[in-house]
Amino acid sequence: MDSSSAFFCFVLVLNVVLFTSAIQVSHTNRAITIDGQPRILLSGSIHYPRSTPQMWPDLIRKSKEGGLNAIETYVFWNAHEPIRRQYDFSANRDLIRFLKTIQDQGLYAVLRIGPYVCAEWNYGGFPVWLHNLPGIELRTLNSVFMNEMQNFTTLIVDMVKKENLFASQGGPVILAQIENEYGNVMTPYGEAGKAYVNWCASMADSLKVGVPWIMCQQADAPEPMINTCNGWYCDQFTPNNPNSPKMWTENWTGWFKSWGGKDPHRTSEDLAFSVARFYQLGGTFQNYYMYHGGTNFDRMAGGPYITTSYDYDAPLDEYGNLNQPKYGHLKQLHDALMSIEKPLVSGDVNTTDLGNSVSITKYTTKEGSACFFSNANVTTDATVSYNGKDFKVPAWSVSILPDCQTEVYNTAKVNTQTSVMVKKENKAEEEPAALQWVWRPENLDATARLGKGQVSANMLLDQKAAANDASDYLWYMTSVHLKKADRIWSNDMTLRINGSGHVLHAFVNGEHIGSQWASYGIFTYFMERQVKLKPGKNIISLLSATVGYQVRNSDLCF
Numbered sequence: 001m002d003s004s005s006a007f008f009c010f011v012l013v014l015n016v017v018l019f020t021s022a023i024q025v026s027h028t029n030r031a032i033t034i035d036g037q038p039r040i041l042l043s044g045s046i047h048y049p050r051s052t053p054q055m056w057p058d059l060i061r062k063s064k065e066g067g068l069n070a071i072e073t074y075v076f077w078n079a080h081e082p083i084r085r086q087y088d089f090s091a092n093r094d095l096i097r098f099l100k101t102i103q104d105q106g107l108y109a110v111l112r113i114g115p116y117v118c119a120e121w122n123y124g125g126f127p128v129w130l131h132n133l134p135g136i137e138l139r140t141l142n143s144v145f146m147n148e149m150q151n152f153t154t155l156i157v158d159m160v161k162k163e164n165l166f167a168s169q170g171g172p173v174i175l176a177q178i179e180n181e182y183g184n185v186m187t188p189y190g191e192a193g194k195a196y197v198n199w200c201a202s203m204a205d206s207l208k209v210g211v212p213w214i215m216c217q218q219a220d221a222p223e224p225m226i227n228t229c230n231g232w233y234c235d236q237f238t239p240n241n242p243n244s245p246k247m248w249t250e251n252w253t254g255w256f257k258s259w260g261g262k263d264p265h266r267t268s269e270d271l272a273f274s275v276a277r278f279y280q281l282g283g284t285f286q287n288y289y290m291y292h293g294g295t296n297f298d299r300m301a302g303g304p305y306i307t308t309s310y311d312y313d314a315p316l317d318e319y320g321n322l323n324q325p326k327y328g329h330l331k332q333l334h335d336a337l338m339s340i341e342k343p344l345v346s347g348d349v350n351t352t353d354l355g356n357s358v359s360i361t362k363y364t365t366k367e368g369s370a371c372f373f374s375n376a377n378v379t380t381d382a383t384v385s386y387n388g389k390d391f392k393v394p395a396w397s398v399s400i401l402p403d404c405q406t407e408v409y410n411t412a413k414v415n416t417q418t419s420v421m422v423k424k425e426n427k428a429e430e431e432p433a434a435l436q437w438v439w440r441p442e443n444l445d446a447t448a449r450l451g452k453g454q455v456s457a458n459m460l461l462d463q464k465a466a467a468n469d470a471s472d473y474l475w476y477m478t479s480v481h482l483k484k485a486d487r488i489w490s491n492d493m494t495l496r497i498n499g500s501g502h503v504l505h506a507f508v509n510g511e512h513i514g515s516q517w518a519s520y521g522i523f524t525y526f527m528e529r530q531v532k533l534k535p536g537k538n539i540i541s542l543l544s545a546t547v548g549y550q551v552r553n554s555d556l557c558f
């Protein structure tokens with residue numbers, strides 16, 4: 001063999017190595033398979049723009065230590081394309097860096113492109129310029145919209161492909177998602193909505209990502225899309241297609257917070273119960289929404305009235321600290337589940353109903369059996385007798401016995417240590433200047449309050465169109481001329497305003513006469529105030545403010 005053929009051999013071998021590093025993701029009706037192996041996937045949502053790139057390695061490492069093997073994120077269109085065809089992937093918008101951080105820790109990634117994402121994110125992730133394109137109708141069979149959606153989806157897929165980040169290329173991304181919870185809102189769209197779902201599916205399929213696509217909350221998801229469940233409990237969920245495995249893309253660890261709302265809380269016991277039940281009844285993939293919620297920076301909080309904190313009572317708190325006992329209690333659950341991964345995905349299943357909502361599920365392989373004892377009775381504890389032994393199963397709980405003999409975990413028995421966190425002032429260090437708050441009054445003088453604007457129109461302008469997302473505020477100004485002789489100005493008059501925005505501050509002749517806002521969940525307000533006008537010109541100035549856009553008045557994000 002001469003030296004050139006040796007080189008040729010070497011190149012061939014290298015090619016084989018590169019080729020085999022591609023990971024094949026597929027599924028049976030029972031499980032997601034990775035390189036042919038059926039798997040239990042424990043995933044958690046971390047949205048990259050809700051933390052900083054400096055936090056990512058720590059958040060992902062803690063997720064891995066907490067027993068997760070996948071991280072799920074949405075892609076946020078308006079963060080990346082704030083102005084049409086002008087892109088931003090810098091700093092905490094660096095999707096590729098985020099995916100590579102996941103890869104560095106050896107975890108899988110689930111890429112929920114949407115690009116409608118809801119997510120308590122401003123305008124559900126849609127750029128507001130979309131609203132202002134002539135002829136557009138969002139999330140339905142509308143060519144202007146579909147063209148933009150395809151353009152952005154393709155851009156993201158191409159970026160991820162270019163960095164070899166799909167599993168089919170050896171990367172971490174094992175699943176991709178198109179659209180988002182459309183099944184919840186599609187009825188009013190009628191036939192156009194159905195055609196749109198089919199278009200989404202075939203458009204996604206045509207992008208050839210080499211990993212399965214999922215559609216969540218989409219009971220009519222066409223093949224090969226996998227329909228998945230979002231909710232508090234998904235144990236009773238069955239996918240629409242008998243060839244699809246049972247997947248849970250959003251299991252709510254807590255809830256988001258609205259201004260004036262209380263701090264949401266979901267107990268560790270209830271969350272662990274829902275996850276254990278899901279795997280007891282044949283689940284293959286579940287994702288915590290959120291595992292780390294983080295912060296809504298800038299004007300990205302959704303609407304209306306979602307707070308800047310997106311803590312979500314998640315296992316990792318807003319700042320990335322462990323939220324105990326939730327984090328530790330779930331880690332123990334994950335360890336117990338992974339210890340029986342093999343029987344769960346390939347064993348014979350036998351569920352026995354013991355009455356009063358108590359059941360035993362046994363998974364049997366050649367090597368042995370694993371058992372779940374579950375008590376879905378909310379009020380009454382149960383004693384399960386099995387193989388001559390008695391096991392106490394508290395109300396609303398699941399026990400896991402990896403050998404059907406010894407209970408290693410029960411969802412209601414929390415033994416994670418909790419510690420109270422105390423914030424201490426660090427006297428040694430000066431507070432960084434960046435953390436000092438500065439207040440300044442809004443300049444209301446002379447101009448807006450007194451009716452001096454830049455644009456005039458003889459109709460009401462849509463705030464989304466006029467402000468084009470550059471600000472949450474818009475002044476509406478008009479004037480009323482009253483003749484002295486009319487004497488009508490000497491009467492008490494009423495100013496009535498029906499608004500479909502969020503917050504309004506009203507001024508008459510430069511004087512603040514009142515403020516009004518829509519309550520959470522209603523999204524319109526009505527204001528009525530007695531006003532005194534004067535002869536001559538009276539200026540009415542209304543400052544309208546938005547506190548996070550929703551796509552349609554009826555769209556809440558779940």
Ligand SMILES: *[C@@H]1O[C@H](CO)[C@@H](O)[C@H](O)[C@H]1NC(C)=O
Pocket residue numbers: 085150151152154155
């Ligand atoms: C998106 O649209 C622009 C024109 O506005 C075009 O140049 C670009 O190629 C499109 N991108 C994709 C991925 O289709």
Ligand SMILES: *[C@@H]1O[C@H](CO)[C@@H](O)[C@H](O)[C@H]1NC(C)=O
Pocket residue numbers: 350351352
């Ligand atoms: C399931 O378990 C029950 C109770 O142990 C047993 O009576 C039954 O035969 C089992 N069924 C199958 C199909 O193995």
Ligand SMILES: *[C@@H]1O[C@H](CO)[C@@H](O)[C@H](O)[C@H]1NC(C)=O
Pocket residue numbers: 355356357377378379380
């Ligand atoms: C819960 O258990 C009690 C006592 O055994 C029983 O009366 C009740 O029917 C059970 N509830 C359900 C929903 O199974």
Ligand SMILES: *[C@@H]1O[C@H](CO)[C@@H](O)[C@H](O)[C@H]1NC(C)=O
Pocket residue numbers: 498526
């Ligand atoms: C304005 O709001 C009032 C009170 O809610 C309502 O009665 C009235 O019908 C509304 N008018 C319009 C034009 O929407």
Ligand SMILES: CC(=O)N[C@H]1CO[C@H](CO)[C@@H](O)[C@@H]1O
Pocket residue numbers: 231232233558
């Ligand atoms: C938002 C939502 O659908 N929540 C429901 C989830 O399921 C639980 C139990 O079935 C209900 O209590 C919630 O209202």
